[in-house]
Amino acid sequence: MPVAILPDIDEQTCIGCALCVEICTALGPDVLRVKPVEGWKRGKAFVHYPERCISDGACIAVCPTTAIFWMRPLEYTPGQPVPLHKFGRFTKGWDEG
Template sequence: MPVAILPDIGEQMCIGCALCVEICTTLGPDVLRVKPVEGWKRGKAFVFYPERCIADGACIGVCPTKAIFWMRPMDFTVGQPVPLYKNSVFVKGWTELVD
């Protein structure tokens, strides 16, 4: 599995403006998508194609609520959405990377 430093999006802070998705798509990497959220008009951004990220930080720069930040290096499966949280708890910790 590849390992990368990827953007992470705090779902509580994301207002669903999709500026990050627009800039990422315009610049070429096309890493982010917007998913529908029950009870929320716009939806929320999330990392869908982690293997495409070029780590330029454009998405971080356009986020009006600072909901996007760099996260730790992580393993991911090419072509699969990155499941960062499970029941609002981070699934893997730093110690799990050390074998």
């Protein structure tokens, strides 16, 4: 099974600028989308197709609020939903946040 290092987005920090969605779509993987959020004019970014992620970090690099972070690497089966390790952020090693 492949191992994935995937981005995740902190909805509290995301300002809905969609720069991450634009760069991801422009580079090809097309992983991210913007979802409407009640009471928020622009919506918020989220990971829609995690299995397409190529782990290049472009979305992380363009985020003005550092709302995007790497998730713990997990094994997954292509074509199946990718399990995410909730709150497993990479800072100075994998931390159980």
